[in-house]
Amino acid sequence: MIVDPQVSGALFDFCGHLSTRPEPISVGASEDCPPLMDALSAWAAKRNLSLDQAEVERWHIMEPLPLLGYATTGQLLDELRARAEADGSINYRTVGEPD
Numbered sequence: 001m002i003v004d005p006q007v008s009g010a011l012f013d014f015c016g017h018l019s020t021r022p023e024p025i026s027v028g029a030s031e032d033c034p035p036l037m038d039a040l041s042a043w044a045a046k047r048n049l050s051l052d053q054a055e056v057e058r059w060h061i062m063e064p065l066p067l068l069g070y071a072t073t074g075q076l077l078d079e080l081r082a083r084a085e086a087d088g089s090i091n092y093r094t095v096g097e098p099d
Helices: 005-019 033-044 071-085
Strands: none
Touching: 033 071
């Protein structure tokens, strides 16, 4: 079982976003997908979440990073760099350095 509070929270938040829209969206095999994707894009923009390079097919098989407690983005990047230098087994990509 995957336990990721951020993924779970995002799913609930997106459902909440859908429930506040004035127009309904139908979802199912016989429905068009663009209205749902438009709603997802609007929600992601509202949350400043990039959907570029989303791991649609692999997100559920990726190993989560062990919990590091509360840390800033800079601290997390430093930890990843240190782990990568130690064993070279961690592949990561940064979008931008923190301020």
